[in-house]
Amino acid sequence: MIKSILVLLIFFLQFCFLKAGIVVINGLSHSYNIENGKVYKGKIEIENTGNQIQSVKLFLQDYSYKSNGTIYYSAPQTNSKTNSGWIKMNTNLVTLKAKQKTEVYYEINVPNNISEPGTYWSVIMVEPVEEINPNNNKQGVNITSIIRYAIQVITDFDSEKAKPDLKFEGIKIEKQEGKQMLKVAIANKGNLYCKPTVTVEIYNKKTGEKLGNFSSMASGLLPQTSKYYHIDISKISPDKYNAVLIATDEEENAFALNVELEVKND
Structure with missing residues (x-):
């Protein structure tokens, strides 16, 4: 009986292990009022609060949501009001030591030919990279939950001619x-x-x-x-x-x- 309890406890601890430590410290929404042909610069501040080295990947996605709880993450350029094609990051992968902070910079290169007033947007995903150790022969189920961040990059063009409804x-x-x-x-x-x-x-x-x-x-x-x-x-x-x-x-x-x-x- 005691052996069964110990096995269950080990399984529970392996199952509930959470991948923690990566946080975005300068906000999850970055907004800009833009003009045709201009370039705007921003940055994402990331901190590894954990005690181990951690790699983090960054990539663009389109994004929307509904009140029924559905959140849509899709490939860049699938949303008609996307700005994902305008955004370039200085890197797509960073590695942070324990307790280290870093900054990833991005540029928004606004096209010369935007004609429709309103908001254009996408998200920069910040996601820890799960390190796979091929020599890890631990028995049982080891499930890791990875927390990722979606940073909205919101650009308003000719906002005085647009409006929410x-x-x-x-x-x-x-x-x-x-x-x-x-x-x-x-x-x-x-x-x-x-x-x-x-x-x-x-x-x-x-x-x-x-x-x-x-x-x-x-x-x-x-x-x-x-x-x-x-x-x-x-x-x-x-x-x-x-x-x-x-x-x-x-x-x-x-x-x-x-x-x-x-x-x-x-």
């Missing part, structure tokens, strides 16, 4: 970590990246009394994508309410929707 796609109320959360799906049907905040104004259904305003965190939304914005409404008692949803971007453009909410007592 926010649409409400759905709402739901769910318990999350002990809190009552209102989740609002927002789609950006326009051609410009924005970073909206969603606010809900809640009213007593019988008296019309305003019971409060509650807001989400601001979160970026690329053109032709959608995501859920989370609002903590734990202070609202179980009942049925009238409410107004308001999505507001950085330019104070507001998009509103009247809804009925039912907060249930779980």
Whole structure:
């Protein structure tokens, strides 16, 4: 019995081993206002927080997402609004010693013939390289989970002639970590990246009394994508309410929707 427990414990430890240590320390979203024919420069700061040497590869992909949780990573040049063909990195592979930091530089070479205003984007993937040791004859299952980063490179061209167009796609109320959360799906049907905040104004259904305003965190939304914005409404008692949803971007453009909410007592 004891032997069986030890075997299971060894299997568990091998199965749950995580490849950790590589972090991106200067943000996962880099934004630029661009002009035809100009060159823009940026960098990615990477740190190996682990105790072993680690190689890291960098490569470009196109990227989009939907509020149903689907994230699409595809080959460069598959998105009609990609800028992946404009981006050149000074290297695609770096090796960091334990606790070492490094910087990878990139250039955005904007073409001379962009005519359509709006946002163009892609992502630079930062992924640790799993070292395979052919002499490793350990028994059991050894599964390594590798954390990789997607750094958005967002370029806005003639942004004064473009605009986001926010649409409400759905709402739901769910318990999350002990809190009552209102989740609002927002789609950006326009051609410009924005970073909206969603606010809900809640009213007593019988008296019309305003019971409060509650807001989400601001979160970026690329053109032709959608995501859920989370609002903590734990202070609202179980009942049925009238409410107004308001999505507001950085330019104070507001998009509103009247809804009925039912907060249930779980």
